[in-house]
Amino acid sequence: MWLLVDRFQSIGSPPIEVRHLNCGTMCPIGAKLLVGEGGLLAKARIVAHCLLIEAGGELVLVDTGYGLGDCANPKRLGQPFRSMVLPQLREEETAIRQVEALGHDPKDVRHIVATHLDRDHAGGIGDFPGAEIHLFAGELAAAQNPSGFTERQRYLAEQWGENPDWVEYGAGGDDWFGFESIRVIPGLDAEIALIPLPGHTRGHCGVAINTSDGWLLHAGDAFFFNGEIETPRRCPPGYRLFQTINQADGEKRHANQERLRELEREHGAEVDIFCSHDAKMYDSA
Ligand SMILES: [Zn+2]
Numbered sequence: 001m002w003l004l005v006d007r008f009q010s011i012g013s014p015p016i017e018v019r020h021l022n023c024g025t026m027c028p029i030g031a032k033l034l035v036g037e038g039g040l041l042a043k044a045r046i047v048a049h050c051l052l053i054e055a056g057g058e059l060v061l062v063d064t065g066y067g068l069g070d071c072a073n074p075k076r077l078g079q080p081f082r083s084m085v086l087p088q089l090r091e092e093e094t095a096i097r098q099v100e101a102l103g104h105d106p107k108d109v110r111h112i113v114a115t116h117l118d119r120d121h122a123g124g125i126g127d128f129p130g131a132e133i134h135l136f137a138g139e140l141a142a143a144q145n146p147s148g149f150t151e152r153q154r155y156l157a158e159q160w161g162e163n164p165d166w167v168e169y170g171a172g173g174d175d176w177f178g179f180e181s182i183r184v185i186p187g188l189d190a191e192i193a194l195i196p197l198p199g200h201t202r203g204h205c206g207v208a209i210n211t212s213d214g215w216l217l218h219a220g221d222a223f224f225f226n227g228e229i230e231t232p233r234r235c236p237p238g239y240r241l242f243q244t245i246n247q248a249d250g251e252k253r254h255a256n257q258e259r260l261r262e263l264e265r266e267h268g269a270e271v272d273i274f275c276s277h278d279a280k281m282y283d284s285a
Pocket of ligand 1: 118121221277
C-alpha cells in the first residue's frame with residue numbers, strides 16, 4: 001500500500017512515501033442508518049483514517065486515532081462516547097504499534113499534523129512525546145478553552161501527554177484550488193498544508209499533501225460518508241444526525257461540504273479527497 005512519489009517542485013529530491021493507516025476501528029450499531037448498508041441493528045465498520053508520511057528521513061503522522069492510553073484505560077473516553085461509537089481499541093491498530101511493525105523507531109515520528117483534536121483523532125498524541133503537533137490555532141484554542149456544551153464534552157487533554165509541543169498556525173496563506181492553504185513544517189522535504197474547513201469543530205482543517213500523482217486531501221471529519229462529496233449529496237440519515245449533533249458551527253460545516261463537492265466536481269482528477277471514517281474510502285486508498 002506504499003505509494004512512492006516524487007515531489008512536484010524539486011526534480012531530483014528524495015521521494016516521499018505515504019501510507020494509509022487505520023488507527024482505530026469503531027463498530028457502532030445501526031449500519032443501515034450510518035453507512036447505508038447492512039441491517040438496522042447490524043454493526044457498522046468505521047475506521048480512523050490516518051497517514052504516515054516519510055520524507056527526508058523523518059516521519060510525519062496525519063492524525064493519530066486512538067492511542068495506548070485509550071487501550072489501557074478505555075474509561076477515559078467516557079461511557080456515552082464508548083456506548084455510541086463502540087471503539088474496538090486494539091493495541092495493534094494504534095499508530096505507535098503500526099510504526100514499530102513497519103520497522104521504524106517511534107522517535108523518528110517528529111511531526112503530527114492534526115485535522116482536529118476530537119478523542120478519536122488525538123488519542124495517539126501522547127505516544128509520541130518527542131513530536132511537534134502542528135494544528136490550526138483555532139482548534140487549539142477550542143480544545144484548551146472549550147465554550148458551550150458540545151466543545152466542553154469533546155476534548156480529552158489526558159490524551160495529549162505532558163507538555164505537548166504544539167505548533168500553531170493562524171489564518172492566511174496561499175490559494176489552493178480556491179481554499180486557504182497554510183504550509184506546515186516548512187523545513188521538511190514535502191509539501192504539506194492545513195486547509196481550514198471549520199464547522200465540525202471550531203478549528204477543523206483538512207490536510208493537503210503534494211505527490212507526483214496529484215494531491216491528497218485528508219478532509220478529516222468535514223464529511224463522514226463517501227456520497228457526501230458527490231453531486232447531489234448522498235448521506236444516510238444516521239450520519240446526518242450524528243454530524244448535526246456534533247457540529248460546532250452548522251452553517252460553516254454545510255458551506256465547507258459544498259466547497260468540497262465543488263472541488264470534487266472540478267478537480268477530482270487532480271485531488272484525491274477522503275475523510276477520516278469512511279471504510280470504503282480507506283479500503284480503496
Ligand atoms: Zn472523528
